[in-house]
Every structure is written in structure tokens, then in C-alpha cells.
Amino acid sequence: MSEALRILRMVEEHWEQLLNKIEQTDNEWEREALVTRGLINLLSPLYCHSESNYYRDAALLPWIEQGVECLLNDQLDSGCISLVNCNIDSPPDTAFQVHGTAVALHVLERSGFPELSNVIGGIKLFLERAKPCLLTGGIHTPNHRWVMCGALANMYEIFGDEAFKQRAFQFLDEGLDITDYGEWTERSNAVYNSALAIHLIDVADVFEHMPSYEAVRRNLLMMQYMFHPDNHIVTEYSGRQDLGQRATMNDWYYTSLHLMASKDRNPVLIAMAALAEETAQVGSNALMYWMLYPEKMTLPEGQIEPMSENYTVLLGEGHRVRVPVDVPYGNQIRRHPYGAPLVRHRRGKLSVTVMSGQPELLYIQFGNSRMVGYKLGLGWFGIANVSFPSIEQVGDSRYRMDIELEGCYFDYLPPEKVQGLNGSFVDMPNLERTKTHVSKLQAAVEFELLDNGLNIMLISDNVPGIYFQHVFQFDPMGKIDGDGIRPTDIPGIQQLAKGYAVYEYEGDCIEIGPGEKKHRDVVMRNEKPNPDVIRLTINSVTPLRQTLSIRCYEARQ
Known part of the structure; x- marks a missing residue:
């Protein structure tokens, strides 16, 4: 069977399943949710493909026409459509629609079937009405620019108006x-x-x-x-x-x-x-x-x-991104900064991602078992979890992330800075307060990547008595066991006080240790634990030069 024919059979099956759902529902609202403009793209190739079981099937044509009717009814006076649960009167969502609709239009026109004239006319009417939307509409996100440009290219190909090309290059010229x-x-x-x-x-x-x-x-x-x-x-x-x-x-x-x-x-x-x-x-x-x-x-x-399935690559080497450093200011940092370096490590069943720029520093998958996140919690001015600005390769299989965190307090504001504010703290220029009692905490994590797992080395020894917490988060489909595991008073959170813990799912194991319990905090201040994972913690206190082992293997039968 050819690749195209294989896909054709899958699309036929999709339509048969959808038709069955439509015919089985008596609820008008549920039926409207199933009969949408998506029928155009789903059914046009089935009607036009010569090897389709629905080739020129007269029973299919009313469904395609309903799809066109939905398309036109969804279009607003501006020419745009809405992503109804999010983006209202949306040029970018119209651009997404234009791409798929243009592809369907080419299929329908190439068929040459006269009975499709109303469908083709309806689609062209939608595209004609969409012109002002795409020629004047803006964007929300970086990707919207290139989706808009793609739709403008589709419109240029269909209508030949140079205005579409000029509009596309207004975005493309941004780079x-x-x-x-x-x-x-x-x-x-x-x-x-x-x-x-x-x-x-x-x-x-x-x-x-x-x-x-x-x-x-x-x-x-x-x-x-x-x-x-x-x-x-x-x-x-x-x-x-x-x-x-x-x-x-x-x-x-x-x-x-x-x-x-x-x-x-x-x-x-x-x-x-x-x-x-x-x-x-x-x-x-x-x-x-x-x-x-x-x-x-x-x-x-x-x-x-x-x-x-055998590689280790560092992507974004040398790039540094902004992460929270001056902790008491509560800086608003983008959660996943552009170009934050990461390491990808594969050894067959073993897959590891080391990530900078975000609180989740590590992901491990071994076969079916998954450690979906490793976070490093700190008892440091309410930071909760630390993010690192970059990753440096320091050996053949060793990668290091480091940071210097600042904590401080703030002095009074002079009278001229608070005059007329009636003591309202939130209205005061608080970022202009002078710092007092500034403290600096240095922390570094090194990952040594192996064929069967990795080692984590944590180094923080310039300020004594600081609480650290290793937080390992696992897919809830598996189970975790170990003699050193201790329950906590928060459901879903366990602590590894000593020895090793083994997470297992479908015979694939991830082993972590050794554990320790140097302080009693179950969760670091200001962290919001994920309730949808199995959470295992190890509690440590500075000064630290600590090594943890993670090993992956198949369970013994």
C-alpha cells in the first residue's frame, strides 16, 4: 500500500467515526460542536481522491456544504474569526484557518467537478472577506508573525494582490x-x-x-x-x-x-x-x-x-539568560527564556534533558519510567526553587550550572519620597530604597552523564546553615519504594531520609540516593507542589559538597 493510500484509509476511518458520533447524538448543542468548518478539510480529499471509498459520493456533498456554511457563519464583520475560548476577532487564528482552507481550495479546484462550484464559491467568499483582517491585523505571540506571513502567501497565490506580499514583508523584515x-x-x-x-x-x-x-x-x-x-x-x-x-x-x-x-x-x-x-x-x-x-x-x-539513539549535545553553549538573582525584589522573569542552554543525552532507552533558565533542571526517561522533573529548593529569601542562567561543559561528560544569589533588606525612604502618600506602602517608590545587610549565596550543580544514568554534584559552601531540598518528581503511573522513604503530612510528598529509592514503571527502574534528612521542611517556602506527580525529597543543609547517584536499569524478573 502506498503512503498516500495508507493515509487515505485513516482519513476515511476518521470520518466514519465522526459520522457515527453525529448520528448517535440527540443533543443539538453537542451536534453543533461536531459539525464544524473542519468538515471542509476532512471531507474534500475524500470526495476528490479517485481511490477513496467516498469518491464523488453524493451523500458527502451536503456535509462539505455544511462545513462551508459554518466557516462563513464563524466569520465576523472584520473578516476575522475567533478562537472562541481565547482570542476574539483574531487575525492570527484567521491566518491558521486560511492556510488549511487554501489547501482544500486547491484540491477542490483541481478536481474540476462542476458540482463543487457552490463549495468553491463559499470558500472564496470567506477568503475575500478575510482580506482586511490579514492586511491590517496584528499578533500576540512571536509565532503569530510567521503564521500570518504564511496566510498572506496563500492569499497572494490565490488573488495575486501585491498588498499581501508587502504586508508579509513588514513582518519578515523584523528578522x-x-x-x-x-x-x-x-x-x-x-x-x-x-x-x-x-x-x-x-x-x-x-x-x-x-x-x-x-x-x-x-x-x-x-x-x-x-x-x-x-x-x-x-x-x-x-x-x-x-x-x-x-x-x-x-x-x-x-x-x-x-x-x-x-x-x-x-x-x-x-x-x-x-x-x-x-x-x-x-x-x-x-x-x-x-x-x-x-x-x-x-x-x-x-x-x-x-x-x-546515542548522542550528547549541548545546545545554546555560551548563552546566558535572565533568572531571579536579586531575590527580594521579586523580579518577574520569563519562565522559559529564549535560547536558554540545554543538554540532550541519549543512550538507547535512556533519555536525559538538563535545562537552564527554569526551575525544572532535569528530566529523565528510561524506557517507560519517567522522572518528569528535578528541582532544587532553597531556604533563601523565599526564592522557592533556583533557576540557573547557563550551562557550561567542564569535562567529557560533565556539565555545570552556577549562580550567585543576592539577599538583602531595605532602608527607609526620605520624607520627600513619601510626601502625600499617607503611608501607603504599595504606592511608595520601594525600588529606590537603599539595601542593607546584603548577603551572597553561591550555588553550583554539576551533572555527570553516564550510559546508565548520571551523578548530581551540589556545591554550596560559602554560607553555612542554608536549607536545600532536592525535589524529584515522577510520573504517577509508576510506584516508588525504599527502606529510607518517610511519609510526610502532605499527600503525595515523601522524603528519602537515608539509603536509596527505586521508582518503577512497567519493569523500567530509576534509582536515586543516598538520602538524608538534615532539616524538617516538607516544602520550601513559596513553592507550590505539583499535585499530579509522585514527589520525593532529600533535605540537606550547607555547607554542601554533595553527590547524588541516579541509575537506570530493567527490573529483575
């Missing part, structure tokens, strides 16, 4: 926000990487904008290091809604990888495209690209080398 190693601002491996890939390929194709091709290429090549052993995508450092989510590649990844692998004939991209054929959640978008561009979607012939 593409991608690092040298291929990461976008939002660091969203499971969602927005693929969204930008598919839209920027349109920009590159239609406007002959070679930097767009290079950005897509660079990001997709970075993604070779972003898969865990079960082919789920690395999401533990995302700056968007896919943070910590379990996700495989999607339709956009599938399509973008095939287009770029065919174009570049790069062995890594070819291997990733082959992996997408095995694992990606594909549907009508990929099917329509196969129908429209079969030559561009076909992978080069020859032996496909599997993707490497």
Missing part, C-alpha cells in the same frame, strides 16, 4: 527569531515548531524567501535530538501549552519533513520523515499535500539510516 542551533522563541517542540515549518514553507515557496527555508531546515535538524525512547517529543522546557505534555509528531511535522527531505535529500531529514510515517498523528492535511504535490512529498529512494 526570523531562531537561534543558530534551530530553536524558536517559544521553544514549543510539540506544537509551534511544526506550525511555523508548514507556514514558512509557503512563505519560501510563494515569495522565494530563502531565509524561511533555512529557518525551517535548521529547526527540523535540531529536532533530531528531541525524541524520547518511545518517540514522544521533548516538551519539558516548552514555553507554551505543550509544556510537559506527551505528544508525538503531528500532521504539520509529517508534511514539512517530507517536503524538506525531498527538497534537500538530507539523510537526517529523510530518517525523520520515515519516523513520522511510523509515529505521526496524520490526517487530511497530509493527504491533501500528497494529492497536490506527490513528487515533493515522495522521499528519495535508497537505504534510510535510522535516527541516532
Whole structure:
């Protein structure tokens, strides 16, 4: 069976399942939630593909027409649509819609079937009405710019109006926000990487904008290091809604990888495209690209080398990002800063991510078992958990993160600074207060990466008596055991007072230790424990030169 035919059968099955749900519901609101503008993209390839079980099926046409009716009804007077639970009267969400609608339009027009004239007319009416939305509309997020540019390229291709190209280059001239190693601002491996890939390929194709091709290429090549052993995508450092989510590649990844692998004939991209054929959640978008561009979607012939499962890479080396340092000021720092360095380490079943710029410093997966986060808590002016600004390689397999934290108090304000404020502290220029009793705490963490785990070395010895807490967070699907584990008065939180603890899920084990209990705090001040994980802590006190061992292995049968 050809790849396109395989996807066709999947799309047919999707429609049959959806139709069954529609027919089974008696609730009008639930039916409206199922009958949406999404029917256009789902059913257009089924109606037009010559090998489809629904090829020119008259019963399908009213459903497509309902999809067009929903599309037009969803459009506001501005020409925009809304993401109804978030973005109202939204140019970026209209741009997302334009991309998919334009692809469906090309499929429908290429068929030449006269009975589709009303459907094609309705889609063109939507696009005509969307012109002012895209020509004047703004954005919220960095990725919105390139989605808008992709939609403007689609509109330029359909209508030929130079205004669309001029508008696109108003955004493109800002420069593409991608690092040298291929990461976008939002660091969203499971969602927005693929969204930008598919839209920027349109920009590159239609406007002959070679930097767009290079950005897509660079990001997709970075993604070779972003898969865990079960082919789920690395999401533990995302700056968007896919943070910590379990996700495989999607339709956009599938399509973008095939287009770029065919174009570049790069062995890594070819291997990733082959992996997408095995694992990606594909549907009508990929099917329509196969129908429209079969030559561009076909992978080069020859032996496909599997993707490497044995590597250690430091991405973003030398870059430093802002993290909370002057603790009492309560600085508002972006949670996942752009370009924060990270290390990816794979040894077959073992997958490790070391992360700067965020409180979650470490992720470990061994086969099916997952330590979803390691945080370092401090009893230091209410900081809760420490984030480190960078990562430095200090040996063949050793990586170091360090920071100097400042704590202090604040003096009085002179009378002229508080005059007329009636003692209202919140209205005072408090950042102008002079510091007193300034203290500096130095802390460093080193990770030694091994074939079967890693060692964590914690160093903080310039200020005695400071509480530290190692916080290990595990997937709740597994279980944790060890003679040195002690319960706490907070559900879901246990402390490792001595010895070693073993987390196990489906026969795959992560062992941690040795434990100790040098103070009694269950949670560091101002930390909000995640209730959805198994949480294990080790309590330590400075001065510290402490080594913890993490080892991964299969359970003995």
C-alpha cells in the first residue's frame, strides 16, 4: 500500500467515526460542536481522491456544504474569526484557518467537478472577506508573525494582490527569531515548531524567501535530538501549552519533513520523515499535500539510516539568560527564556534533558519510567526553587550550572519620597530604597552523564546553615519504594531520609540516593507542589559538597 493510500484509509476511518458520533447524538448543542468548518478539510480529499471509498459520493456533498456554511457563519464583520475560548476577532487564528482552507481550495479546484462550484464559491467568499483582517491585523505571540506571513502567501497565490506580499514583508523584515542551533522563541517542540515549518514553507515557496527555508531546515535538524525512547517529543522546557505534555509528531511535522527531505535529500531529514510515517498523528492535511504535490512529498529512494539513539549535545553553549538573582525584589522573569542552554543525552532507552533558565533542571526517561522533573529548593529569601542562567561543559561528560544569589533588606525612604502618600506602602517608590545587610549565596550543580544514568554534584559552601531540598518528581503511573522513604503530612510528598529509592514503571527502574534528612521542611517556602506527580525529597543543609547517584536499569524478573 502506498503512503498516500495508507493515509487515505485513516482519513476515511476518521470520518466514519465522526459520522457515527453525529448520528448517535440527540443533543443539538453537542451536534453543533461536531459539525464544524473542519468538515471542509476532512471531507474534500475524500470526495476528490479517485481511490477513496467516498469518491464523488453524493451523500458527502451536503456535509462539505455544511462545513462551508459554518466557516462563513464563524466569520465576523472584520473578516476575522475567533478562537472562541481565547482570542476574539483574531487575525492570527484567521491566518491558521486560511492556510488549511487554501489547501482544500486547491484540491477542490483541481478536481474540476462542476458540482463543487457552490463549495468553491463559499470558500472564496470567506477568503475575500478575510482580506482586511490579514492586511491590517496584528499578533500576540512571536509565532503569530510567521503564521500570518504564511496566510498572506496563500492569499497572494490565490488573488495575486501585491498588498499581501508587502504586508508579509513588514513582518519578515523584523528578522526570523531562531537561534543558530534551530530553536524558536517559544521553544514549543510539540506544537509551534511544526506550525511555523508548514507556514514558512509557503512563505519560501510563494515569495522565494530563502531565509524561511533555512529557518525551517535548521529547526527540523535540531529536532533530531528531541525524541524520547518511545518517540514522544521533548516538551519539558516548552514555553507554551505543550509544556510537559506527551505528544508525538503531528500532521504539520509529517508534511514539512517530507517536503524538506525531498527538497534537500538530507539523510537526517529523510530518517525523520520515515519516523513520522511510523509515529505521526496524520490526517487530511497530509493527504491533501500528497494529492497536490506527490513528487515533493515522495522521499528519495535508497537505504534510510535510522535516527541516532546515542548522542550528547549541548545546545545554546555560551548563552546566558535572565533568572531571579536579586531575590527580594521579586523580579518577574520569563519562565522559559529564549535560547536558554540545554543538554540532550541519549543512550538507547535512556533519555536525559538538563535545562537552564527554569526551575525544572532535569528530566529523565528510561524506557517507560519517567522522572518528569528535578528541582532544587532553597531556604533563601523565599526564592522557592533556583533557576540557573547557563550551562557550561567542564569535562567529557560533565556539565555545570552556577549562580550567585543576592539577599538583602531595605532602608527607609526620605520624607520627600513619601510626601502625600499617607503611608501607603504599595504606592511608595520601594525600588529606590537603599539595601542593607546584603548577603551572597553561591550555588553550583554539576551533572555527570553516564550510559546508565548520571551523578548530581551540589556545591554550596560559602554560607553555612542554608536549607536545600532536592525535589524529584515522577510520573504517577509508576510506584516508588525504599527502606529510607518517610511519609510526610502532605499527600503525595515523601522524603528519602537515608539509603536509596527505586521508582518503577512497567519493569523500567530509576534509582536515586543516598538520602538524608538534615532539616524538617516538607516544602520550601513559596513553592507550590505539583499535585499530579509522585514527589520525593532529600533535605540537606550547607555547607554542601554533595553527590547524588541516579541509575537506570530493567527490573529483575
